[in-house]
Structure formats: structure tokens, C-alpha cells
Amino acid sequence: MKKALIFFIAPFGVLFTAFYLVPIGYAIKQSLYKVERTGTFGPAREVFGGLAQYQRVFTDGPFWESIGRVLLFGIVQVPVMLGLALILALLLDSGLVKGRRFFRLAFFVPYAVPGVIAAIMWGFLYSPNLSPFTSVTSSVDLLSADLVLWSMANVVTWVYVGYNMLIIYSALLAVPTEVYEAARIDGAGQFRTAWSIKIPLVMPAIVLTTVFSIIGTLQLLAEPQVFRAFSSAVSSTYTPNLTVYSTSSIPNFNLAAAFSVVLALATCLLSFAFLKMTQRRGGEQ
């Protein structure tokens, strides 16, 4: 039995330790060191710097601007995306729609497109001289500093609505039909049933998709990185992840490690806070 346990757990355990636990530990350690030189051109050596890197992180204006930017992005994009996903899932489930199988497949197709390629595609679609929507792109510059954030939000929404819709739709399918029977006998219409019965019942699925979306938002990288080729409005510190990437290629690994640690903590904290918040609300009902 013991042998079998080792056989089952050790392969994953070793890799998890090597590629999750060790890097996390290493990043924390790195973030506590700094590079010092004797004179301007002297040899560099790493010395313990305490929280010096974190001090720099917390006084780094562009980094906090980028955090503010992705938070703004998330506050708008996540509800829009999940709202769309919820509406589409409810419609699919309502029996008012013909050709359900077709729609389910059609909406899921973009999920097969990886973020980088989706961003490249939409980058072309936004470009004034290539876009099929010239009536839009000739009057509004979708790649300008004012709009590029929302152009990216559209790319993320396009990729993930179908996926989230499918999660919510599966949760709806799991609801026993007797529940709807009862609602119908009580005289509840489609809308009323959706609002008072279906949405509360699929709340766990919505919470799950929200947490994944929060994690995704703070990790935004591929889309802004690609859009730098299309728009000069996207700077090298446009999102927190881009900041980490460009700091590490300066290179200043210690500072980049500190950025990573702060970012990972912020992500976990936000996800956790959201879970706690929704659990408490659930408990009151």
C-alpha cells in the first residue's frame, strides 16, 4: 500500500515541488536581495536588501497605474462578459431558442483560439486600412490611447464568453426539472423563473467563473504584448505582467521578483476576498 502511494503521488509531487513551490520560494528570496556595485563599473554582487525592493515596488508609479488599469478593465469586462454568458446560457436553457446545438457550438469556437492569435486577429480587424468594419474604424480609432484598453477587453470577451456560457449552461442542465414544474404551476413566467430560480441555483458556477476571470484579468499579458505592435498607446508597463516582463529584461531580476510576489499576493487576495464575500452573502439567505 505504501509503495503504491509513493508510486501515485511522487511523480506529481516532485514536479509540483520543483516547478511550483521552489520557484515561489526562490522569487521571495530573490526579492529580498539587491545588486550592489563597488563604484560605477565595479563587479556586481548580490547582498541582502531586506524590503528595499518592496519599497521600490510600492513607490513605483507606473506599476500602480497598471494595477489601476487592469482593475478598471476587470470591473467593466468581467461583469459584461459574465452577464453575456449568463443571458446566452439562460436563453439556451429556456426552450425559446431553436437550433440550440448550433448556437452552443458557434459560441464556443473562439475558445479554441489562443489569446495571442485572437489578439493578432483583432489587431488586424481594428486596423483602419484592413478592417472589414471600415465605417467604424475610419471614424473611431480603436487603437488610440483612450480606447485601446476596451478594444482589448473586447478580445478577451470574445474568447471567453462561450466558455463561461458553457459552465453556466451545464449548471442549469443539472437542475432537476421538478423545480421548474413547481414554478410553472405557481404561475411563474420564463423571466420570473430565470430571475428567482435559475440564477440563484447557478450562483456557485457564476462564483467560479468570476474567480477565474479575476485571476485572468490580473494576468493580462498576451493581448497587450501583441497590441504593442499595432498601437503606440500600449507602453511597456501597460499591465502589471508587462511590467514584470520588461523589468526582468532590463535586467533587474530582484525588482522583477518583488513585482511577481506582490502580483501573486494581490491575485490570491482578490480571489479569496471574493470567495469569502459571496460565501457570507450565501450564508445569510
Add this chain to the structure above:
Amino acid sequence: MKNRILPMLIMGAGTLYFLVPIWWLVVGASKTRSQFSSTEPLWFADFALFDNLGELFAYRDGVFLRWLGNSIVYTGGAALLGTLLAAMCGYALAKYRFPGREAIFNVVLSGVLVPATALALPLFLIFSQFEATNTFWSVFLPSLVNPFGVYLARIYATASVPDELLEAARLDGSGEIRTFFQVSAKLMFPALVTIFLFHFVAVWNNFLLPLIMLGEERLFPVTLGLYSWNTQVNQVPELRMLVIVGALVSIVPLVFAFLLLQRFWRNGLGAGAVK
């Protein structure tokens, strides 16, 4: 009947939103270079898809084909092996009682919340200490780990592998490992497909790790390759056509695979969301 019009309109608008960009890509990839920007973007002109494909696969000694091969190994290989490892670990956490079981599970579960991008930089630093960056393994090995897969495998194993069956197998003298492969894995099969799909997408979408690790073009997965071409479009304008044709080539097989396997997605997503 009247109240069906609005829902169908919404579904129709949704279909346009999701499919028009793909349609544009298909149409665009079929045109000649000169017609690409001079003809109706959403309808065909001269059909030059095969010429474009030929050019794509011939460009720089067929580097694109090489990228496709890399992607298959990085993504397919990592997802296949990773699913097996996650399934074994999740199965053990579900079916055996041993000290530290919950502790292990909680550590793995908290791994789900760690953003993959926060790991990429320290991984790069560790690999560079062993002078192992810019190698196949520097991208492949970290891609094998899938904590979410362990979480799903545990849920599925608890639900679909009855203890009585394991007892019976033990009485018949079957070893634990043999029982796993011959009995439990078969019962968990639909779940394993789901874990595989999730893992596949995660690796396929992981952009930062190869971006940070790899310098040599011949090691790139297709996503990084297309990205690097796209950044050169301003200097080398003919690359634009190759980026568009390449994007189409890299997503079409996946779109079909996804549609075929969609049944598994739905079941798997349901089970993941109930918890």
C-alpha cells in the same frame, strides 16, 4: 410565438459576433497579397489559399512546420503526461487514507490560485542557473504540472470509483497499481478526457513561459512564432499575409477537435462547477 423573436435575434447577433472574425480570417487567408487589402474583406476574391499555404510552409526553410510540430509536442505531450500524473495523484488522495492527505491536497489546491505568470520569471532564473534556458525541457517540464487537474481527479475518483470495487480487486489479488490502470482509470475515463482538455488549453494558451525561456526560433511553439512574425510586420510587410494564413492553419484543427470533444467539456465543466 411572438416571444421567440427577441431570443432568436440575440442568438443571431451572438453568432455574428463570434463567427465573423473567424470568417474574415478564412476569407483573408484565401486571397492574394495584393487583393487582401483592396477587395471586400468579408468575401472571396481570387482563390490563392494553396499558394499562400505553400509560401507559409516554405518560408525560412519551413520553420512554420517545425513550430507546429513543437506545439504538438509541448501541448499534446504535456497534457497527456500531465493528465496521467494528476489522475494518479488525485486518485490516491481520494481513495487512500494516510496522514498528511488533507495537507497535501490543500497545498496543491492553493497552487490553483497562483498565477502561472508569477511562476514564469523565477522558473527562468532557476533554469538559467543550470544553464538550461532556451531548451525544449525548460518549457516542457514546467508544463506538466496541473494542480487543477489533481483537484478534478480527486472529485471524479471519489464519485466514480466505488470502494467496494477496489476491495474486490484486492481480494482477487490484483496489486494497487494494476487495479488503478485496469479498473479505476477506465471508470475515470470521461473525467480524464476533461482534465486533458483543460490542461491542453492551459499549455496552448501559456504565452509568457516560452516568451521568457526561448530565444532560438526553432524551439518556438506556433503561438510564439506567429507573435514574433507579427512584431516584424512593419519592417517586412510580406509577413502579414503569412501571419494570417498561419493563424488560420494553427486554429482550424483545434476548432474541429474542440467541437468533436465538446460533449466531454460540458460534463466536465458541470462537475467542476458544482463543488
